[in-house]
Amino acid sequence: xxxxxxxxxxxxxxxxxxxxxxxxxxxxxxxxxxxxxxxxxxxxxxxxxxxxxxxxxxxxxxxxxxxxxxxxxxxxxxxxxxxxxxxxxxxxxxxxxxxxxxxxxxxxxxxxxxxxxxxxxxxxxxxxxxxxxxxxxxxxxxxxxxxxxxxxxxxxxxxxxxxxxxxxxxxxxxxxxxxxxxxxxxxxxxxxxxxxxxxxxxxxxxxxxxxxxxxxxxxxxxxxxxxxxxxxxxxxxxxxxxxxxxxxxxxxx
Amino acid sequence: xxxxxxxxxxxxxxxxxxxxxxxxxxxxxxxxxxxxxxxxxxxxxxxxxxxxxxxxxxxxxxxxxxxxxxxxxxxxxxxxxxxxxxxxxxxxxxxxxxxxxxxxxxxxxxxxxxxxxxxxxxxxxxxxxxxxxxxxxxxxxxxxxxxxxxxxxxxxxxxxxxxxxxxxxxxxxxxxxxxxxxxxxxxxxxxxxxxxxxxxxxxxxxxxxxxxxxxxxxxxxxxxxxxxxxxxxxxxxxxxxxxxxxxxxxxxxxxxxxxxxxxxxxxxxxxxxxxxxxxxxxxxxxxxxxxxxxxxxxxxxxxxxxxxxxxxxxxxxxxxxxxxxxxxxxxxxxxxxxxxxxxxxxxxxxxxxxxxxxxxxxxxxxxxxxxxxxxxxxxxxxxxxxxxxxxxxxxxxxxxxxxxxxxxxxxxxxxxxxxxxxxxxxxxxxxxxxxxxxxxxxxxxxxxxxxxxxxxxxxxxxxxxxxxxxxxxxxxxxxxxxxxxxxxxxxxxxxxxxxxxxxxxxxxxxxxxxxxxxxxxxxxxxxxxxxxxxxxxxxxxxxxxxxxxxxxxxxxxxxxxxxxxxxxxxxxxxxxxxxxxxxxxxxxxxxxxxxxxxxxxxxxxxxxxxxxxxxxxxxxxxxxxxxxxxxxxxxxxxxxxxxxxxxxxxxxxxxxx
Ligand SMILES: Cc1cc2nc3c(=O)[nH]c(=O)nc-3n(C[C@H](O)[C@H](O)[C@H](O)COP(=O)(O)OP(=O)(O)OC[C@H]3O[C@@H](n4cnc5c(N)ncnc54)[C@H](O)[C@@H]3O)c2cc1C
Ligand code: SF4
Ligand code: FES
Numbered sequence: 001x002x003x004x005x006x007x008x009x010x011x012x013x014x015x016x017x018x019x020x021x022x023x024x025x026x027x028x029x030x031x032x033x034x035x036x037x038x039x040x041x042x043x044x045x046x047x048x049x050x051x052x053x054x055x056x057x058x059x060x061x062x063x064x065x066x067x068x069x070x071x072x073x074x075x076x077x078x079x080x081x082x083x084x085x086x087x088x089x090x091x092x093x094x095x096x097x098x099x100x101x102x103x104x105x106x107x108x109x110x111x112x113x114x115x116x117x118x119x120x121x122x123x124x125x126x127x128x129x130x131x132x133x134x135x136x137x138x139x140x141x142x143x144x145x146x147x148x149x150x151x152x153x154x155x156x157x158x159x160x161x162x163x164x165x166x167x168x169x170x171x172x173x174x175x176x177x178x179x180x181x182x183x184x185x186x187x188x189x190x191x192x193x194x195x196x197x198x199x200x201x202x203x204x205x206x207x208x209x210x211x212x213x214x215x216x217x218x219x220x221x222x223x224x225x226x227x228x229x230x231x232x233x234x235x236x237x238x239x240x241x242x243x244x245x246x247x248x249x250x251x252x253x
Numbered sequence: 254x255x256x257x258x259x260x261x262x263x264x265x266x267x268x269x270x271x272x273x274x275x276x277x278x279x280x281x282x283x284x285x286x287x288x289x290x291x292x293x294x295x296x297x298x299x300x301x302x303x304x305x306x307x308x309x310x311x312x313x314x315x316x317x318x319x320x321x322x323x324x325x326x327x328x329x330x331x332x333x334x335x336x337x338x339x340x341x342x343x344x345x346x347x348x349x350x351x352x353x354x355x356x357x358x359x360x361x362x363x364x365x366x367x368x369x370x371x372x373x374x375x376x377x378x379x380x381x382x383x384x385x386x387x388x389x390x391x392x393x394x395x396x397x398x399x400x401x402x403x404x405x406x407x408x409x410x411x412x413x414x415x416x417x418x419x420x421x422x423x424x425x426x427x428x429x430x431x432x433x434x435x436x437x438x439x440x441x442x443x444x445x446x447x448x449x450x451x452x453x454x455x456x457x458x459x460x461x462x463x464x465x466x467x468x469x470x471x472x473x474x475x476x477x478x479x480x481x482x483x484x485x486x487x488x489x490x491x492x493x494x495x496x497x498x499x500x501x502x503x504x505x506x507x508x509x510x511x512x513x514x515x516x517x518x519x520x521x522x523x524x525x526x527x528x529x530x531x532x533x534x535x536x537x538x539x540x541x542x543x544x545x546x547x548x549x550x551x552x553x554x555x556x557x558x559x560x561x562x563x564x565x566x567x568x569x570x571x572x573x574x575x576x577x578x579x580x581x582x583x584x585x586x587x588x589x590x591x592x593x594x595x596x597x598x599x600x601x602x603x604x605x606x607x608x609x610x611x612x613x614x615x616x617x618x619x620x621x622x623x624x625x626x627x628x629x630x631x632x633x634x635x636x637x638x639x640x641x642x643x644x645x646x647x648x649x650x651x652x653x654x655x656x657x658x659x660x661x662x663x664x665x666x667x668x669x670x671x672x673x674x675x676x677x678x679x680x681x682x683x684x685x686x687x688x689x690x691x692x693x694x695x696x697x698x699x700x701x702x703x704x705x706x707x708x709x710x711x712x713x714x715x716x717x718x719x720x721x722x723x724x725x726x727x728x729x730x731x732x733x734x735x736x737x738x739x740x741x742x743x744x745x746x747x748x749x750x751x752x753x754x755x756x757x758x759x760x761x762x763x764x765x766x767x768x769x770x771x772x773x774x775x776x777x778x779x780x781x782x783x784x785x786x787x788x789x790x791x792x793x794x795x796x797x798x799x800x801x802x803x804x805x806x807x808x809x810x811x812x813x814x815x816x817x818x819x820x821x822x823x824x825x826x827x828x829x830x831x832x833x834x835x836x837x838x839x840x841x842x843x844x845x846x847x848x849x850x851x852x853x854x855x856x857x858x859x860x861x862x863x864x865x866x867x868x869x870x871x872x873x874x875x876x877x878x879x880x881x882x883x884x885x886x887x888x889x890x891x892x893x894x895x896x897x898x899x900x901x902x903x904x905x906x907x908x909x910x
Contacts, residue, residue: 137402144413
């Protein structure tokens with residue numbers, strides 16, 4: 001296959017970027033999208049040019065490191081997979097593909113297609129955990145968890161923290177990411193003690209980081225590679241209401 | 254503080270390069286079930302009020318590093334944690350699918366701490382230290398409790414209790430799991446505990462920061478040199494103790510199931526600074542991976558071993574038979590594992606399944622365009638159980654396979670081939686997980702400890718968390734209690750020198766502007782390692798590799814092309830540094846494989862096999878851990894041996910016929 005790539009190139013956070021065009025002439029349909037970029041990079045290096053920087057690590061859809069807006073869609077045209085799981089057979093010979101980084105204010109660009117997602121870690125720091133120090137735990141079977149609850153918790157816990165939701169959201173909201181953690185812990189008996197303080201703190205931090213408000217557009221769930229459900233956002237909103245009724249204020253450092 | 258004993262004397266023997274040393278493993282004495290308790294009682298403690306004054310560096314945020322950093326933070330130490338990804342949550346532990354073992358005996362099916370200990374020692378083909386393995390089995394039960402408390406959503410039965418599945422190498426059901434994402438969920442548990450400590454101020458996290466050297470002052474590990482991967486800044490960090498939990502080095506083979514960034518740099522640099530390297534040649538090859546499709550291939554994807562429960566493995570009987578699977582009649586198929594191993598069939602251990610796949614492909618009977626593949630066929634199971642049952646059991650794996658290969662495994666058999674998956678070798682550590690450099694601790698896949706020559710499925714997650722949550726917090730305290738905190742800052746000459754070395758290396762790489770990319774060197778090294786030090790090894794091949802690797806290394810240092818500059822995000826520079834270290838480690842692995850003239854576990858020396866082609870151990874001469882010391886000359890490392898004694902599990906020939 002022969003393709004034309006339009007790739008966002010930006011030297012660093014303080015220099016403006018632009019789309020540049022590159023040919024990709026030896027593309028096999030068996031290649032993954034990132035392997036296709038690898039090949040383009042090998043050629044760029046041999047031509048004495050700077051290769052395209054992009055984030056990746058596991059290349060099997062679980063670490064959440066890869067990103068990329070492919071023709072305007074986070075993680076590309078196929079549903080429920082990450083960019084690293086996308087294969088070139090999903091494209092047609094001769095096609096032009098536009099590749100851009102995640103764009104959201106709290107994800108500043110570091111270089112080319114690489115962005116800084118530490119704001120997600122700070123949302124977790126605000127309360128995305130159960131305070132159970134090592135050694136304090138009772139026997140694993142001392143706290144039975146009804147299977148439907150365990151399953152719902154696991155559905156939400158599948159989030160890989162990739163940031164596609166925030167990148168796809170017209171408001172730049174991280175609500176699906178935050179809600180996934182709130183639902184993961186909120187469906188478990190162990191997560192109850194901190195449940196309401198958690199949601200208040202996490203949402204306040206999300207706002208402080210500069211993520212936008214959620215207006216239920218649903219773009220996030222449409223691109224989410226782990227199919228995190230909008231139900232998690234409904235759960236988050238219910239928890240917020242209860243927290244407000246209880247008069248719980250955010251405690252954010 | 255005692256120095257580790259490293260007596261080295263030359264032994265007049267038949268082999269060259271041979272030394273006998275007594276590496277002090279510091280194993281406690283007494284009945285095995287009491288050793289850890291006794292040791293815990295005897296170890297010294299640090300008063301809670303004093304802990305803040307001690308700084309501990311933890312390199313790595315996977316299960317081992319994440320658990321250790323969080324726990325040390327909770328206990329009040331001043332912790333600095335490092336990882337090369339943009340968030341500690343992305344460490345490669347995240348990719349583990351299958352599960353984690355623990356001797357809970359919730360199934361009442363005869364499991365016990367002793368049985369898990371026994372299975373692990375036997376599964377490791379009698380090349381692990383009994384005391385360590387016993388402790389691992391003991392603390393396995395605490396791990397599950399801890400993870401449940403943190404909110405790890407383990408699979409549950411309808412009554413609400415924890416579910417278990419069975420895994421290779423065991424006759425009991427002791428594997429806990431969270432769908433096909435066990436590693437992810439365990440890591441998120443550790444990550445969340447870590448983030449809680451970061452918020453509390455006890456842990457300072459350095460993401461996108463790569464350790465490039467260890468700093469040793471007066472014989473003690475006192476800090477590290479790092480490169481900020483965003484700004485390129487080379488930095489110094491001082492501490493009272495350093496933990497390396499940097500994962501495995503399977504990427505020395507270029508293609509493996511590891512994440513692209515997995516590297517040996519941290520442990521290799523520490524090795525060069527005096528830490529002995531244990532059993533470098535012990536690598537594990539996983540039998541069920543998706544075959545390579547072409548030269549563009551950048552990594553290999555594992556398909557869960559559980560598939561072998563219902564899939565039947567076969568190749569055509571005829572060489573070079575290029576008919577599609579559906580047109581090969583039953584009588585012309587060779588179900589070679591069922592044939593050869595009637596009692597275990599398709600469920601033989603990983604090493605046996607892998608070697609047999611290689612064997613039939615070497616005979617020219619492999620399938621797929623490359624000829625490097627065997628069929629894993631579900632047609633019979635679909636007939637017997639119905640498609641819905643197969644969808645329920647393996648739906649996500651079948652989808653993943655279809656996504657990668659473009660083939661529908663419900664219609665045509667899957668093609669699989671073995672791939673490098675795990676490294677049992679790593680830095681040598683004593684019972685306290687301390688390396689031969691005082692103050693340098695090594696945990697998780699990065700150390701050589703508990704798995705001997707072969708790791709059982711679902712035991713790496715167990716070991717990482719055991720080390721991080723339940724072993725290091727005690728043994729590090731014991732070490733710190735015997736030293737005064739601080740007393741050194743980064744202006745010390747040793748830091749300046751280490752920093753200058755790192756900066757010099759980086760500059761050298763950038764200046765070369767050679768003719769070949771980093772990847773091209775990495776691929777070539779990978780091919781040498783796979784051909785000569787992979788699934789089967791022999792003297793001639795290893796000698797060939799030992800000649801070729803140093804040549805390739807010199808070519809690299811003359812002719813590699815690293816574009817860009819040092820003071821910015823430069824992914825080629827990062828790769829170049831890692832490949833430079835792999836080019837050194839590869840040679841040591843081949844040397845180790847050559848020295849160990851027996852076959853054991855994942856190490857199959859063709860010269861040492863039984864009449865019917867099975868691995869043949871040599872307990873008389875090879876019941877030792879090889880611990881290699883760096884001498885300054887990469888081609889002449891020094892071999893030390895820690896003899897292994899088996900007081901409880903008596904070595905026997907593994908048989909799966
Ligand atoms: C596909 C796959 C499936 C698996 N499935 C299972 C399973 O089902 N059950 C099981 O028990 N085991 C399984 N394993 C093995 C197991 O996942 C690993 O052995 C284990 O998770 C390793 O954990 P770790 O903490 O030692 O290292 P890792 O999780 O690899 O973490 C390494 C850490 O070190 C950091 N690091 C590395 N180098 C540097 C450096 N130079 N500077 C700074 N930081 C650095 C990384 O950023 C990372 O944070 C699987 C492995 C793979 C590849
Ligand atoms: S919710 Fe989905 S899209 Fe958002 S970070 Fe998690 S996995 Fe990615
Ligand atoms: S590289 Fe890990 S999810 Fe894509």
